[in-house]
Amino acid sequence: MTPALEDLFAVLRFPSISTDSNHASDVRACAQWYVDKFKSMGLSVELCETAKHPIVLAKNEPVSGRKTVLIYGHYDVQPVDPIELWDSAPFEPVIKDGKIWARGATDNKGQHMAHLLGVEETIKEKGELPVNLIFLLEGEEEIGSPNLPGFLEERKEELACDVIAVSDTGMVAKGIPTLGYGLRGITCCEVKVNGPDKDLHSGLYGGAVANPATAAAQLIASLHDSEGKVAVEGFYDEVEPLADWEREMWSQVPGVSESDLLEVTGSPAVFGEAGFSSAERLWARPTCEVNGMWGGYQGEGSKTVLPSYACFKLSCRLVPDQEPEVIIARVQKHLEAHLPTGVTMEFTPGHSGKAYVADPHSEAGKAAQEALEEVFGRPPVLIREGGSIPIIQSMKEILGTDTLMLGLALPDCQIHSPNENFTVENFEAGIRLSKVLLEKLGA
Amino acid sequence: MTPALEDLFAVLRFPSISTDSNHASDVRACAQWYVDKFKSMGLSVELCETAKHPIVLAKNEPVSGRKTVLIYGHYDVQPVDPIELWDSAPFEPVIKDGKIWARGATDNKGQHMAHLLGVEETIKEKGELPVNLIFLLEGEEEIGSPNLPGFLEERKEELACDVIAVSDTGMVAKGIPTLGYGLRGITCCEVKVNGPDKDLHSGLYGGAVANPATAAAQLIASLHDSEGKVAVEGFYDEVEPLADWEREMWSQVPGVSESDLLEVTGSPAVFGEAGFSSAERLWARPTCEVNGMWGGYQGEGSKTVLPSYACFKLSCRLVPDQEPEVIIARVQKHLEAHLPTGVTMEFTPGHSGKAYVADPHSEAGKAAQEALEEVFGRPPVLIREGGSIPIIQSMKEILGTDTLMLGLALPDCQIHSPNENFTVENFEAGIRLSKVLLEKLGA
Numbered sequence: 026m027t028p029a030l031e032d033l034f035a036v037l038r039f040p041s042i043s044t045d046s047n048h049a050s051d052v053r054a055c056a057q058w059y060v061d062k063f064k065s066m067g068l069s070v071e072l073c074e075t076a077k078h079p080i081v082l083a084k085n086e087p088v089s090g091r092k093t094v095l096i097y098g099h100y101d102v103q104p105v106d107p108i109e110l111w112d113s114a115p116f117e118p119v120i121k122d123g124k125i126w127a128r129g130a131t132d133n134k135g136q137h138m139a140h141l142l143g144v145e146e147t148i149k150e151k152g153e154l155p156v157n158l159i160f161l162l163e164g165e166e167e168i169g170s171p172n173l174p175g176f177l178e179e180r181k182e183e184l185a186c187d188v189i190a191v192s193d194t195g196m197v198a199k200g201i202p203t204l205g206y207g208l209r210g211i212t213c214c215e216v217k218v219n220g221p222d223k224d225l226h227s228g229l230y231g232g233a234v235a236n237p238a239t240a241a242a243q244l245i246a247s248l249h250d251s252e253g254k255v256a257v258e259g260f261y262d263e264v265e266p267l268a269d270w271e272r273e274m275w276s277q278v279p280g281v282s283e284s285d286l287l288e289v290t291g292s293p294a295v296f297g298e299a300g301f302s303s304a305e306r307l308w309a310r311p312t313c314e315v316n317g318m319w320g321g322y323q324g325e326g327s328k329t330v331l332p333s334y335a336c337f338k339l340s341c342r343l344v345p346d347q348e349p350e351v352i353i354a355r356v357q358k359h360l361e362a363h364l365p366t367g368v369t370m371e372f373t374p375g376h377s378g379k380a381y382v383a384d385p386h387s388e389a390g391k392a393a394q395e396a397l398e399e400v401f402g403r404p405p406v407l408i409r410e411g412g413s414i415p416i417i418q419s420m421k422e423i424l425g426t427d428t429l430m431l432g433l434a435l436p437d438c439q440i441h442s443p444n445e446n447f448t449v450e451n452f453e454a455g456i457r458l459s460k461v462l463l464e465k466l467g468a
Numbered sequence: 469m470t471p472a473l474e475d476l477f478a479v480l481r482f483p484s485i486s487t488d489s490n491h492a493s494d495v496r497a498c499a500q501w502y503v504d505k506f507k508s509m510g511l512s513v514e515l516c517e518t519a520k521h522p523i524v525l526a527k528n529e530p531v532s533g534r535k536t537v538l539i540y541g542h543y544d545v546q547p548v549d550p551i552e553l554w555d556s557a558p559f560e561p562v563i564k565d566g567k568i569w570a571r572g573a574t575d576n577k578g579q580h581m582a583h584l585l586g587v588e589e590t591i592k593e594k595g596e597l598p599v600n601l602i603f604l605l606e607g608e609e610e611i612g613s614p615n616l617p618g619f620l621e622e623r624k625e626e627l628a629c630d631v632i633a634v635s636d637t638g639m640v641a642k643g644i645p646t647l648g649y650g651l652r653g654i655t656c657c658e659v660k661v662n663g664p665d666k667d668l669h670s671g672l673y674g675g676a677v678a679n680p681a682t683a684a685a686q687l688i689a690s691l692h693d694s695e696g697k698v699a700v701e702g703f704y705d706e707v708e709p710l711a712d713w714e715r716e717m718w719s720q721v722p723g724v725s726e727s728d729l730l731e732v733t734g735s736p737a738v739f740g741e742a743g744f745s746s747a748e749r750l751w752a753r754p755t756c757e758v759n760g761m762w763g764g765y766q767g768e769g770s771k772t773v774l775p776s777y778a779c780f781k782l783s784c785r786l787v788p789d790q791e792p793e794v795i796i797a798r799v800q801k802h803l804e805a806h807l808p809t810g811v812t813m814e815f816t817p818g819h820s821g822k823a824y825v826a827d828p829h830s831e832a833g834k835a836a837q838e839a840l841e842e843v844f845g846r847p848p849v850l851i852r853e854g855g856s857i858p859i860i861q862s863m864k865e866i867l868g869t870d871t872l873m874l875g876l877a878l879p880d881c882q883i884h885s886p887n888e889n890f891t892v893e894n895f896e897a898g899i900r901l902s903k904v905l906l907e908k909l910g911a
Contacts, residue, residue, distance in 0.1 A: 044769035104771055110666065168769060195672070209671060213770050222734025223553070226884040228652060228855030229638070231757045231785055232749040233729055235739035238758035238780075242688035249682065251808075286676055291665025296678035296810030306675040314674045315681035316773050317764030322781065326487030326611060327656050327818050328547055329783050329856075330759055330884055337681075338765065340772050342674055367739030375770050412671030413772075441669040441773055 029142045029456060030120075030449070032062065036100065036134050037118040037127040043078055043101035043168045052078045052164050055100050059083075059141075059162055066145050068160070075172035078164030085148075085158045093157040094466055095186040095426070096144075096459075097416065098137025098193065099166030102129035103441045110443035124446040132440035135447035136192035136433045136455060137162065143459025155467030159186060163416070166193075169211075169376025170416045177423040186426055188389040188466060191417065192455060194410045194432035198280035199448075202397035205430030206385040207308065207409030208417060210343035212353040213316075213375030216360060217336045218244065220368050224321070224330040231331050235367025238320040241335035244370075247363040248313050248339075248356075252299040255313045255341075257359040260352065265345040267309050271409075275304040278406050280436055289436045308409035312342040313356065340375075342411065349377035378415020383427040392465040393429040400458045431458060472585045472899060473563075473892070475505065479543065479577045480561040480570040486521055486544035486611045495521045495607050498543050502526075502584075502605055509588050511603070518615035521607030528591075530600040536629040537909055538602040538869070539587075539902075540859065541580025541636065542609030545572035546884045553886035567889040575883035578890035579635035579876045579898060580605065586902025598910030602629060606859070609636075612654075612819025613859045620866040629869055631832040631909060634860065635898060637853045637875035641723035642891075645840035648873030649828040650751065650852030651860060653786035655796040656759075656818030659803060660779045661687065663811050667764070668774040677774070678810025681763040684778035687813075690806040691756050691782075691799075695742040698756045698784075700802040703795065708788040710752050714852075718747040721849045723879055732879045751852035755785040756799065783818075785856065792820030821858020826870040832909060836872040839905040843897055874901060 026034070039055035042048040056072060056079045063070040063083035073080040078101060087093070105115040105128050113119050118127035125135060140160075147154055161184070163173050177184060196203040220237035221230070250256045275281070281304040283295045297306040320335025322328035341352055357372050364370050384390060385407045397405040410430065417428045433455045439445045469477070482498035485491040499515060499522045506513040506526035516523040521544060530536070548558040548571050556562050561570035568578060583603075590597055604627070606616050620627060639646040663680035664673070693699045718724070724747040726738045740749040763778025765771035784795055800815050807813050827833060828850045840848040853873065860871045876898045882888045 044767075044771070046768070104765070104767060106765075106767070107667075211671070211772070213772070215770075220735055223882065223887075224550075224885045225733055226855060227755075227757045227759060227783055228654070228785055228853075229883070230729075230733055230750070231783075231854065232753055232755040233738055233740045233746045234733050234735040235737070236757050238761050239688060239692065242685035242758070242761065242780075243692075245682060245685035246689035249686075286673075290668055290673055290677050292663055292677040292810065293812050294678070294810045295676060296808075297676045303676045307673065310675055312670075312675040314670045314679050314772075314774055315685070315764060316670060316771060317766050317775065318681050318685065318778065319762045319766045321758065321760030322547070322549075323760050323762045323779075324487075324547060324549065325489070327658075327781060327783065328487070328759060328884070329654070329656070329757075331757055332760065335761065336766075337685075338770060340670055340674075340770065342671055365739075367735065367737045369736050410672075411674065412669060439666065440672070441771070442667045444666075 032142065033125065033135060033138045033452065034118045036138060037129055038116055040116045041101050041164065042104050043165050045104060052101055056081050056164055059100060066148060073176065075176060077172060080176055081162040083160040085154050087157040091157050092467055093159065093186040094463060095159040095161060095184065095189045096140050097161050097189060097191045099133045099163050101164040101167050103167050107443060112444055120449065123450065124448050125452065126444060126446045128445050130445050130447035131434045131438040132445065133193045135452055139433065139452055139455025140192060140459040143456045146456065147460050147463065154463060156463050159184060166416065169378060171376065173416050174419045174423060177419060181423060184424055186424065189420055189426050189428040190431060190462060191428050192431045192433050193414055194430045195434035195436065196432050197278050197406055197408060199435055200401065201279055202401035202403065202405035203432045204385055204393055204397060204405045204407055205410045205432055206407060207382040208380060208414050209411055210347065210349055210378050210380035210415065211340055211413035212343060212349035212377035213340040214353055214356065215336065215338045215373045215375060217334055217371040218368050219334045221331065221333050224333050227329045227331045235365060236331050237368050238332050238335040240365040240368040241318065241320060241337055243365050244360055244363055245315055245337055253297050254299065257313065257355050259355050260311065263346045264311060267305060274407060276302065278304060278408060307411040309344055311344050311347060314340055316340050342413065343380045345380045345382050347380065349379060353377065378413055379418040381418045381421065387427065389429060389466060393431060393462060396458055396462040396465050397431065399461050400454055475585065476568065476578060476581045476895065477561045479581060480572055481559055483559045484544050484607065485547050486608050488547060495544055499524050499607055502543060509591060516619065518619060520615060523619055524605040526603040528597050528601045534600050535909055536600040536602065537906060538604060538627065538629040538632045539583050540604050540632060540634045542576045542606050544607040544610050546610050550886060555887055563892065566893065567891050568895065569887060569889045571888050573888050573890035574877045574881040575888065576636045578895055582876065582895055582898025583635060583902040586899045589899065590903050590906065597906060599906050602627060609859065612821060614819065616859050617862045617866060620862060624866060627867055629867065632863055632869050632871040633874060633905060634871050635874045635876050636857055637855065637873045638877035638879065639875050640721050640849055640851060642878055643844065644722055645844035645846065645848035646875045647828055647836055647840060647848045647850050648853045648875055649850060650825040651823060651857050652854055653790065653792060653821050653823035653858065653861065654783055654856035655786060655792035655820035656783040657796055657799065658779065658781050658816045658818060660777055660814040661811050662777045664774065664776050667776050670772045670774045674774050678808060679774050680811050681775050681778040683808040683811040684761065684763060684780055686808050687803055687806055688758055688780055696740050700756065700798050702798050703754065706789045707754060710748060717850060719745065721747060721851060750854040752787055754787050754790060757783055759783050785854065786823045788823045788825050790823065792822060796820065821856055822861040824861040824864065830870065832872060835908040836874060836905065839901055839908050840874065842904050843901045
């Protein structure tokens with residue numbers, strides 16, 4: 026195994042699940058690994074405390090007149106359940122079939138480690154970097170980065186930079202370099218529907234009081250029409266229409282056809298908002314998805330109860346120019362208006378972040394396109410992404426800087442799912458990309 | 469503690485959960501306790517094997533010319549979750565505030581133990597019983613008694629009897645003796661809605677493939693109209709209308725007003741099929757209830773997945789003359805017809821049993837009314853029950869015998885829920901009732 030892979034395996038072994046308070050010490054231990062690593066590379070490094078998980082901030086000695094580049098990544102990961110569907114333990118990385126299998130392999134440890142190791146190689150080879158570098162790693166991306174905006178505000182001057190580079194997005198297909206210039210935003214909530222103050226015998230009481238599971242299902246069902254459109258009043262009011270060049274380019278981007286989508290997702294059919302292609306549905310249209318729902322008896326056999334309550338978690342993916350607070354308020358209003366008789370509802374808003382778009386034809390955008398072409402041997406496609414990286418919008422708002430999204434994830438990398446993986450090939454290409462990119466940005 | 473309570477506590481300590489295969493040995497150990505007890509009372513007893521949990525069958529020495537009475541009960545119990553809502557351990561019975569708290573206290577160990585102990589007292593006091601007695605205890609009632617009908621068929625002649633007595637139903641209110649003459653039937657199913665072959669990132673794929681949790685919710689929502697009626701085609705086709713005398717009597721039965729129902733269930737409001745009183749909704753109208761549903765992430769915080777599948781369990785309560793097989797087939801057809809685009813469905817039928825009605829004014833019915841009046845000091849009300857005891861219908865069909873339903877459960881006894889309980893008062897009244905009833909039936 027190469028030293029680079031050994032370093033990647035070391036960070037993948039930390040179960041740094043930020044949403045689960047039982048893993049807080051694992052998150053911290055992971056941060057400490059990066060502190061030690063950056064020190065060994067000769068960078069100055071600081072473990073910055075936040076209200077929850079720490080931020081790791083590393084810098085080289087700045088030289089006046091050079092471009093300042095900020096590389097962002099996150100060392101926290103998603104939960105691992107359903108654990109029984111993993112073919113190998115999520116925090117015991119293995120290489121098989123040319124891929125590294127582990128939670129966080131692609132999202133995001135594998136991708137930012139490529140940058141870190143590219144920086145390390147450049148320093149070893151040249152003794153210095155061609156740019157002033159700020160390397161920022163946070164531990165709260167998977168819970169919506171609650172403490173990063175405050176941190177950026179506080180250190181606004183120290184973090185001032187010319188361009189930001191982030192590899193936390195995808196390539197449209199294996200071998201097709203991809204520059205992302207847009208992301209969907211997100212807004213979340215959890216809803217609890219309350220009925221009787223305990224589970225009831227469905228024979229003794231069924232029929233005479235409302236069933237909260239039925240009521241919760243009716244609420245969820247009310248969120249969409251039969252054509253896949255979100256039925257919340259005003260949901261689409263501020264949605265920016267697609268530009269003609271985007272529809273044109275996206276119709277030719279490989280990897281997002283209906284058959285590609287069926288193969289990658291294993292779904293029995295594609296389905297979505299009428300009048301849009303799959304790429305448009307994924308990259309430029311907002312959604313309202315159930316991430317989880319539960320109520321009553323879920324065990325073996327039957328238990329004939331009328332459940333006391335039922336819950337569901339929703340997340341809406343947002344596009345320019347939807348405001349998260351406005352959208353979640355409309356969802357709440359919709360649910361309150363559609364609440365069935367005989368139950369009450371508790372609504373808890375969750376994390377949120379705005380959508381983002383930038384100009385892929387800026388000076389830094391062109392440097393990124395050249396670096397991608399040099400490493401992958403063909404010009405990149407220009408796309409938006411369906412996922413959310415709220416911090417990119419925050420960095421734009423607070424630092425005033427645009428972000429180059431240099432995706433290294435492949436469509437079957439299974440992020441957020443069992444059997445997450447990252448190809449060794451893209452990991453190594455990412456190391457080369459980081460070296461070339463800093464060279465071109467510094468030129 | 470009295471010897472009677474000691475015996476009840478002994479049986480309540482067995483976690484005889486019939487639906488959970490991990491508890492099979494507990495179910496058997498509980499059956500063995502009854503075998504030993506009946507032997508100590510001088511009855512002949514047999515532990516009868518079935519394909520799953522055994523039946524305990526006890527008899528006295530039959531005397532020609534006497535009435536034969538079969539007393540039925542079940543020694544299996546419901547699961548205990550959500551365990552965290554119990555105030556004391558479900559299988560460590562305690563007496564507090566005049567009540568016995570334990571899983572099975574009312575359903576059904578406490579109620580059939582009253583009969584068993586009444587029989588024991590009569591034998592001790594008089595040296596013999598006034599009737600030929602058959603005491604039958606099964607261990608599969610909570611999973612739909614799959615093996616009892618076959619057992620009844622096999623032993624049809626041996627089990628021939630003049631009347632059957634069962635205490636597995638309720639009193640309408642504390643102190644109001646209650647003779648039940650009808651029960652709702654039941655038919656169950658479990659539905660799994662399948663989408664992608666793994667959980668997906670809701671950002672990367674949300675909007676372009678169907679969400680199985682949304683689809684499951686849409687299916688559940690399709691089962692009722694806004695007035696609380698079941699929307700399955702043909703669902704009410706065979707429903708027997710209520711007789712005028714029933715509507716009249718039930719309008720005066722205490723304990724089933726809207727305010728009673730709110731107090732007992734802790735629901736925020738009553739809700740049910742338009743055009744019927746709560747008593748009518750509970751005792752003479754069919755239902756379609758979600759007993760449980762689940763899909764996606766249910767843990768702390770958020771996990772922005774598009775779930776691979778979602779499931780729900782349904783049970784329909786049935787009334788005369790609905791056939792379980794016909795109704796569940798109509799439900800399946802409805803679900804198939806309403807299946808949203810982009811998902812597939814697996815439908816698994818569960819246990820079922822027909823509804824039951826008898827004449828409460830028969831000779832045995834009058835004896836039961838007299839016994840209830842003697843023990844409780846006022847004439848009983850005549851009602852049907854909302855719950856299902858499919859075996860009562862089977863005993864009618866196979867043995868040709870009607871059943872006296874002598875309910876001892878109180879409305880707040882929490883059967884099938886956390887904190888199940890049985891009042892010491894009703895337990896002791898049940899012992900007296902059993903003695904008086906056998907006397908009157910034998911006269």
